[in-house]
Amino acid sequence: MAPLEIKKHPDKILRKNCEPVKNVTKKEREIFNEMLFTMRHFCGIGLAAPQVGISKRLIVASVEDVTIKLANPEILDTSGSDTISEGCLSVVNTVIDIKRPAVITVRGLNEESKIIELKTNGLLARVIQHEIDHLNGRLIIDYMGLIKRLSSTLKGAM
Numbered sequence: 302m303a304p305l306e307i308k309k310h311p312d313k314i315l316r317k318n319c320e321p322v323k324n325v326t327k328k329e330r331e332i333f334n335e336m337l338f339t340m341r342h343f344c345g346i347g348l349a350a351p352q353v354g355i356s357k358r359l360i361v362a363s364v365e366d367v368t369i370k371l372a373n374p375e376i377l378d379t380s381g382s383d384t385i386s387e388g389c390l391s392v393v394n395t396v397i398d399i400k401r402p403a404v405i406t407v408r409g410l411n412e413e414s415k416i417i418e419l420k421t422n423g424l425l426a427r428v429i430q431h432e433i434d435h436l437n438g439r440l441i442i443d444y445m446g447l448i449k450r451l452s453s454t455l456k457g458a459m
């Protein structure tokens with residue numbers, strides 16, 4: 302297997318709202334496997350389908366011993382909050398501190414096209430939220446605060 306090409310900002314596909322899948326079939330399982338292979342090849346811990354040019358609501362994540370493959374993921378519930386530095390395979394050389402809920406309950410379709418619900422925290426919860434953002438066309442740079450944007454503008458002006 303060869304890794305897929307990672308789409309980089311400002312590629313327009315990264316800004317699309319991805320389409321839900323009806324069922325997880327052989328086709329989607331192949332995409333999940335190619336995404337996981339690509340993610341690991343580039344030393345990532347999560348990947349969303351639009352990052353490899355596929356505008357479908359599919360994500361993968363692998364944190365410590367837990368690997369997940371989810372279609373149509375939806376966050377049902379959240380609690381707490383954490384600020385963690387995030388990077389992204391589609392946004393090179395950029396790390397941004399982002400505040401997000403610490404604990405999430407997510408629902409989606411697994412590899413067998415069965416509805417599953419998962420309550421998780423820590424890094425896995427963080428990665429899942431980051432990948433769901435991708436499905437909605439959202440990137441880490443969108444979280445950059447106004448002050449930071451303002452100061453980079455000012456720096457440019459000087």
Ligand SMILES: [Zn+2]
Nearest residue numbers: 388389390391
């Ligand atoms: Zn990303």
